[in-house]
Amino acid sequence: MQTQPVRLVEKTYIGSVVISVNPYRSLPIYSPEKVEDYRNRNFYELSPHIFALSDEAYRSLRDQDKDQCILITGESGAGKTEASKLVMSYVAAVCGKGAEVNQVKEQLLQSNPVLEAFGNAKTVRNDNSSRFGKYMDIEFDFKGDPLGGVISNYLLEKSRVVKQPRGERNFHVFYQLLSGASEELLNELKLERDFSRYNYLSLDSAKVNGVDDAANFRTVRNAMQIVGFMDHEVESVLEVVAAVLKLGNIEFKPESRVNGLDESKIKDKNELKEICELTGIDQSVLERAFSFRTVEAKQEKVSTTLNVAQAYYARDALAKNLYSRLFSWLVNRINESIKAQTKVRKKVMGVLDIYGFEIFEDNSFEQFIINYCNEKLQQIFIELTLKEEQEEYIREDIEWTHIEYFNNAIICDLIENNTNGILAMLDEECLRPGTVTDETFLEKLNQVCATHQHFESRMSKCSRFLNDTSLPHSCFRIQHYAGKVLYQVEGFVDKNNDLLYRDLSQAMWKAGHALIKSLFPEGNPAKINLKRPPTAGSQFKASVATLMKNLQTKNPNYIRCIKPNDKKAAHIFNEGLVCHQVRYLGLLENVRVRRAGYAFRQAYEPCLERYKMLCKQTWPHWKGPARAGVEVLFNELEIPVEEYSFGRSKIFIRNPRTLFKLEDLRKQRLEDLATLIQKIYRGWKCRTHFLLMRKSQIVIAAWYRRYAQQKRYQQIKSSTLVIQSYIRGWKARKILRELKHQKRCEEAATTIAAYWHGTQARRELKRLKEEARRKHAVAVIWAYWLGLKVRREYRKFFRANAGKKIYEFTLQRIVQKYFLEMKNKVPSLSPIDKNWPSRPYLFLDSTHKELKRIFHLWRCKKYRDQFTDQQKLIYEEKLEASELFKDKKALYPSSVGQPFQGPYLEINKNPKYKKLKDAIEEKIIIAEVVNKINRANGKSTSRIFLLTNNNLLLADQKSGQIKSEVPLVDVTKVSMSSQNDGFFAVHLKEGSEAASKGDFLFSSDHLIEMATKLYRTTLSQTKQKLSIEISDEFLVQFRQDKVCVKFIQGNQKNGSVPTCKRKNNRLLEVAVP
């Protein structure tokens, strides 16, 4: 530290705390080359640098999986914001690359200009002073690539919107907008470029040296686009900014009312009109909101008028609220753009850049809040670096002499104590019924905090300050860790209440401007909440508490910024100022603790786990307790004993260099191990590959061999088969040849034998024949000779009869032979079989015919013998018919085949003829329908012809009624033609009763049968033969006339049906086809 002031620009370390002095000029130590220099280098290896700390934090996060936070502290203008940007740019430069990652990085980095434009302002201490607290969590994946981020903002100093102390400016964005916007945009926003037109912009320091607002406006718009703001969103944001600016121009005038009270009225409504046009608010609504205030109590609405001061208050409250809510909306909108898209586990690096400790001429509620926050950060620093570290040495039994330091916990308690802290008092005062003013609040403070050693006030009972003229009555003073600050109590209550009249929030909610509407959700009448919103102080306290909790869960890295002078000038080193900062920041104690203490500590288990690969005994596994392992490890590595101490549960390493040595050894060893693993893996991979190849090769070879062998086997097999078949064929042919030869030999022998036998046989036959012939000849000759001799001897006795006898004998023999042969030749027994064997000898001709006739008669008899009596009767009838008509009547042959049935009409069975049947008692021989020829005209009518044993009856065919009855004795003759027709006449005995009408002339298909049956019946009944005349012309008696019935041939008129026609009195002509 002694040398530091001289070099100014440099940074230094206390342990791992980077002390950064603001150079107030740009230095060549933040170039990309420097980034590369610091990348992956050990902390103490290069000169102290923010990059070294950033690198350390980033590597711990990436390699050791520890969430990090970088706490940047220092008073206003010390360079915190710049340092935070350097940290972010370094991390962005060293972490992974790629289109997506680069976009994330770019969005994270570009969120800074946007937030600075809206949240930073020129103060007397800093031209770019952060007027809000910012904590940004940058999220990384396991590889260390950024995924996104989350920004938390803390209490914006919104009072600046409406009023700025002398020498200070409003937020940058107002100036940037008026300087940088095009004429067109200004017209759209109804703004003018001239700063002096706007009451909210202080005039004395509107321009800042070295700052180009116009260029910055372009940068901000560009950044907004990169972050992801849509054009319409940017437009809305600028409209809100314009509306805030214009709100400041609304002025009020008093107007006396009847009740004597003053009521405020807007002086010039033009500005109001333009605001309403810009924001889409109904002018009358806004105007009314500036003139009246509605208080709602117990569901009763009471409207009171506002006086001029109240109207101004309302106007400023609206402007402040509008702006601060816009700022919060911006932070949320940026968060929406930069939030991590994946849900994978994230590692977090938090960067805290909060407004620095401030002491102004007039310090108000905002400074109180800002300084409280710094007080808390100092507390956490003290807790972790001084208190906790020293306590740890004692806890771990490390030899330690306590180093005194100032613990600011007492100041924090003064402010935040829930029962009697200043914030609690302020809240209590704000919520108290009755008249509450800043003075009553101060009074309360004087009562409650009077005895606190860090609280000072004129009114306190402590006599020390009664005569302190530097302490005005309306103020209280707090001895902060960084110095005494005098706070003007004026405005504390109002600012803490942060009251916005409901009429205004409702007017805003009614705006047509979507963004403004969304900023005032409480203005929605449907969601009226009568509960008081939490006060600004309590909100801030709660959010600071959350922040502290969050920081404690992470591994802290400190950058402590020092301001070299109060003039914002380079090359000036105000030793007094710097020493003051060094003192209050507790850096000296920090140095002392560091010097006496140890740079690094770690529990034995993780230490052994991390470094066990450096020693053979501990690698790969240490069986004993971890501490013993670490001891063995450190002995083995020959680390000097003074470099480390063994605590109860941790090893303490004094010098960072020792740690770096260990880390370097580890890195080298890891590389070796990696090479070893790589080697083994490669060996394993190659071997596995080789084994796989070998196995595959064996499989392929086996399959190939199998295939080749199969193929060879198939070839051998087919060759063998061919050879085998050839050999077999050859053998077979050989055998066949032999067999053939053998057979031929046998056949030859047989043939020869046969021939020989044949020859022999023929010769024998010939001989036998010859012999037989000779014998026969001899016998014949002998017989002839014997005959001759006998004849000669007996000639004299037999000469007269011998010839006759021989002839008879021979004839007898021949006849005998004929009959014997005929026995076998006789034809079948069928009487119709016409076959008969031919005649063998002419002289037997008559015999042969006679024999044929006898045979035929015999077989006819045989045939007849088989007949039953019935059949016999039928055949007798047939025979009778044959005798009567054969060769006489041409119709006869067609009747031979027809069986004679007699009663064709089954009178018995037909109920129609029941009467007829009943009338006839005798047996019916014929019952048949015939055509009776009308004697007069030759036409025919159907009649039933019935023949019984004694009578011939004619009946009506339909009714069955008997028409005529003729006893058979009265029938004398039947006449018919010789032709092929069915006409016949029944002649009746002259004089008989039946003959009165004359003879009957009929036609029937069964003429032959009927005539035959009539003949037979008459014969059997009368014992007289009925005369049957067959002639083509015969006479019939019709009554008294004799009519000639003449049959002529050849009339084809009616086809095959004969027709009958009465020609004249004497002639009835029947045409037969």
Ligand SMILES: Nc1ncnc2c1ncn2[C@@H]1O[C@H](COP(=O)(O)OP(=O)(O)OP(=O)(O)O)[C@@H](O)[C@H]1O
């Ligand atoms: N490393 C640096 N190099 C060059 N100039 C610097 C550096 N750090 C700070 N400055 C200068 O100092 C000014 C103030 O720095 P910065 O805004 O970072 O202060 P701060 O600590 O954030 O203050 P506040 O608490 O008011 O926000 C910057 O505007 C810049 O001009």
Ligand SMILES: [Mg+2]
């Ligand atoms: Mg800052």
